[in-house]
Amino acid sequence: MNRILPVLTVLLAIVAIWYLAAVWMNAPWARDQAARAGVELTTAELVADTMGQQRPVLPAPHQVAAGLWDGLAGQAVTSRRSLVWHGWITLSATLAGFAIGTAAGVLLAVGIVHNRAMDMSIMPWAVASQTVPILAIAPMVIVVFASAGVTGLLPKAFISAWLSFFPVLVGMVKGLRAPDAMQLDLMRSWNASGGQVLRYLRLPSSLPYLFASLKVAIAAALVGTIVAELPAGATQGLGARLLSGSYYGQTIQIWAALFTAAIMAAGLVWLIGLIERVVLTRMGLAR
Incomplete structure (x- = not known):
């Protein structure tokens, strides 16, 4: 209480x-x-x-609540008016972009930690990539992919990955460098190879940092997907609901879509937190 x-x-x-x-x-x-x-x-x-x-x-809170209820429970899930249907479209691109961004962030972090040239070259570019407004990049990405005949999930996933890889990269680099000199010296005294140091020392030490960054990354991935649904006049996804609501002045529809996105983000962060507790507990790293 x-x-x-x-x-x-x-x-x-x-x-x-x-x-x-x-x-x-x-x-x-x-x-x-x-x-x-x-x-x-x-x-x-x-x-x-x-x-x-x-x-x-x-809109007043009760109007938004009514619009949210109607969109989530008052429509068939296959209806174009259903927030569940639009939410699934957005969620699928978000998860795809999150997976791509996480893989890219982890792989780049491993390379940066083990290669000074990558540290000096890639890290500044990664930082610079986040200074460009995503609203400026999204239309260009959509147009480039469309000119190549690629539409639908992949362009949205790419923009989602663009926003989500950086938190994973920064957190993973910090985590891989978390072991102190004494622990590294101990591994060397056991004649451990670089791969063994990575597997048995650096990766376990990086997990708390990784999960913390994944929570930020999944929320960023969702934002990237919604932004990607705006420039091309999409008809599917939560971004499309925001766009159509702004066209026709349906503010209740806009707020209901925003709350759906917020609920989705909270659920995804909670799910990662649950996985974090299970993994860290089994590895004996839980606090």
Whole structure:
């Protein structure tokens, strides 16, 4: 109870502020419509109007909850209006990009730790790659892949991998370099090869760092996928729901898609955390 109470207090404060902001931001439209009709709204009528507008500037929490419920449970999962269907499209590209980004990050980290030339050359380029806004890269990647006849999952996975490989690379490099000089000297005294040092010392030592970076990477991969769904006018995925909602002023649809993405990200991070606990416990590395 001592842990739940602070969380509930913060949550209630956020909801209260959200309702107040919805009244404040939606009130001008309500007053304008009342003025056009030649009537004057009371405070209660004004608040009620701001809570039930079809296309509010800021949807109230209960409107977003209703839109989220309708998208997740009120539609057949095969329907184009279902957030489950759109979520699966986004999730599949996210997982593919996350797998590619993780593999690239781990392999590059191993090379950087064992080769000074790679450390001096690849690491600066990896850092520089993250300074370019993904919104500028995504349209170019989509166009290049489309010109080669490649559409669908792969271009989105590439952009997702672009964002997710860097946290894995940085975390893995830090983890592979975690063993101290005494441990490395001990391995050398046993005449261990470089591969054996990597397998029995560096990789186990890097796992806590790797899992921490994977949690960041999976969230970044999801963001990359949603961004990749925007430039080409996609009709599938959560990015497509955001895009169509912005076209037609369906703010409730936009917020429902955003909350779906947030729930998906939280679930993916939780899943990695669960795998982390299982793996580290079995290896005796859990704290």
